[in-house]
Amino acid sequence: MSSSSNLRRRLHHGDVDGRKRELYDTSDFGSLGEPLLGNDREYGDRHREQYSLEELLDDPGRKVQLHWSFIFSQLLAQWAQWLANIVLGSRSLFGRFTNPALPSQTRLHVPALTSLQEERLRQLQSRLKVPFDGSRIEHQDALKQLWRLAFPNRALPPLKSELWKEMGWQGTDPSTDFRGGGFISLENLIYYAEKYPESFQCLLLKQDGQRAEWEYPFAVAGINISFMLAQMLDLQSGKPTSRAAVRFLDLLADDEMAFDNLYCVAFQMMDAQWLAKGASYMEFNDVLKSTRAQLERELELEDISSIKDLPAYNMLRR
Template identity: 65%
Template structure:
């Protein structure tokens, strides 16, 4: 069965007679309650107190109290050590570089975050520029954004005529409907920029993933373009790009990569896409498992960012998956 035929099956209301199953998929993808990720459903919530005895509740309360005081004590030590490092040793020393990773108690008292390191002027400027890019929503009425969609089409299909902005042909690229602008809820304009960068800088990898040329494919494949939007959205969350200061380990490591290359975010997107497809094949996954594959991709990427001697995106082991 050709890849085009497989993609078109995603948009049929009836998949092998399973109308209810298809209806549920559409419900989760169109819900306004999710985090804006077209292929990801809402997170499950559990009530851990249900069915607990009084003794268990008291034990849990004492455990929470011990955790509170432990974290508070760590917070005081971290503040004192940070002050000492800045005054006596300077932020460039070994200890000065290590101390920002000590735990800091958040206002909720239930989660720990990291003390953000001091940023040099280059990091400040590039991080600010990246956050501005992330904040731009996709606007279907913008001529610039329409031109970007046209550019993506011509990069993906150089021998095919550009269709209208609303056409069934967009489904061939892996958009969910005939109007791509409706799929940008989570990723924003930066996700379209990521896809264009991928097509221009790594055309061989881009075409391989677009046309599902590697490995033994599932009968119900993930749609290429929408998967790209999900990857952009995942990276924005992982790298803390919508918060005031980076406070996760991956985000802090990413700042070092950003100081070496102002296109580090776009390259990381390309790497993550290749990683996702490799895990998709390894797990023999199907459409309904996309959420799990994306989560495992994030976990693997966070591990690679935490490796020693990683000073640029090209030092990441998964960079070798990319082909020009």
């Protein structure tokens, strides 16, 4: 294994400057409590300039690795939103002329939940409240299952081993990282590995695109994505405050695993954002924020009746 590969897989926040990082305010969300990384504005020339998609496309001289499927999903989402604005007249010139008194933001309409939606939402909220407990046999078994899915041809290491860092845990004991994500984040990783094994392996081993010298740790990044989705969808309160959160409840009615499937899309989208921005370790926070924004835009598109209808879903490979 090359030294750069070791660096990519073993790097954790203590390796940079010994200071812990934060992504979001976590004080209000149960067992999901301590996300991974943040910004370091003192990081000098490793903090890269951020470019918009339009700038990347207009300037062929920029040496940034782009996923064409990611570009397509961004363009499709932007085009659909532009078309919806024209048709609805909410933010277009046409709307201003024909409806001058129309408010810039319409009031969020939250329809009454069906009994099925309420039950599935309760089940999901119950999952979110379960902390990871390294002393519970079923939690230990789940962690072992994740190792076997990630490295099927390698022997299972002890629950405390340097080998766990190769999966992107921050130390020798993965259970210490779950204080920020709860048991559901482990369930999400296992679901990703089982449902979309090819995509899972590509991201785990950083096989796609031109990778940064200082990469994000895979497993802990997955914990952050679980946390981000729970916040974005207002699952801690069950009272949606965005159109994306309302749309998710619609999707939950048709798919009891909607959260886990959305997690897989979000992880793939995050990695595509990472490559498109030419990001490095200290920019993980920015990448996760832009991933959230893009995911919200796609959830708000018309004619989205399942996770598979999301443009970014096409990036997943089985």
